[in-house]
Amino acid sequence: MRVGFGYYTFSLLATRNLSKVNILTLSMENSSYYPYVLVAFQFGCLFYIALTAPVLSSSISGMLVESAGVFLAIHAIYVIRIRNVNITPTVKKNSELVTSGPYKIIRHPMYIAQIIAILPLVIEYYTLLRLVTLLVLIATLLIKIQYEEKQLVSHFPEYDSYRLTSWKLIPYIY
Numbered sequence: 001m002r003v004g005f006g007y008y009t010f011s012l013l014a015t016r017n018l019s020k021v022n023i024l025t026l027s028m029e030n031s032s033y034y035p036y037v038l039v040a041f042q043f044g045c046l047f048y049i050a051l052t053a054p055v056l057s058s059s060i061s062g063m064l065v066e067s068a069g070v071f072l073a074i075h076a077i078y079v080i081r082i083r084n085v086n087i088t089p090t091v092k093k094n095s096e097l098v099t100s101g102p103y104k105i106i107r108h109p110m111y112i113a114q115i116i117a118i119l120p121l122v123i124e125y126y127t128l129l130r131l132v133t134l135l136v137l138i139a140t141l142l143i144k145i146q147y148e149e150k151q152l153v154s155h156f157p158e159y160d161s162y163r164l165t166s167w168k169l170i171p172y173i174y
Helices: 034-051 060-080 109-124 128-155 159-164
Strands: 002-005 008-012 024-026
Touching: 034 109, 034 128, 060 109, 109 128, 128 159
Parallel strands: none
Antiparallel strands: 002 008, 008 024
16 A cells, blocks of 8 residues: 655555564655654654643543653653664664663663553544544654664664564564
8 A cells, every 4th residue: 555745655564474564664765854754754743632632631540641651751761861862763873772771671662652641642632633643653653663773783783682682662562
């Protein structure tokens, strides 16, 4: 399935082997603008969800889930150190591979933290457009993960063995 947005074309590719699922790829992957396009989609989705309804959950359970997502994000940033944080899915020069804290279990805790934090907001203040925005955000994060992992494998020789001992996004599932 191909979906075109002017200059950018997304294609949906799925295989039976979940470890090799190539959910979405962007035809401009080798472009220097590619990481910035992904960040634009990501922040566009987050801003839309934040601007179209309250940013705090109205239920206690929703607030707890939202807080868990925020806590995971803050903890992940603390463990990785601010000098390693990069909003684009690229590796900074002089960065180091972090495999402790939440990174011991999940390779991309900041991405799952975003989903956890906004999920109650989409559920409690539901509209079809907000749901579609959440799905676009998830697809964008999966694309960022795929692109970022290619960068990490080429930058850190030990990344392949780290991938064998951790989960990409959701422990025991993916």
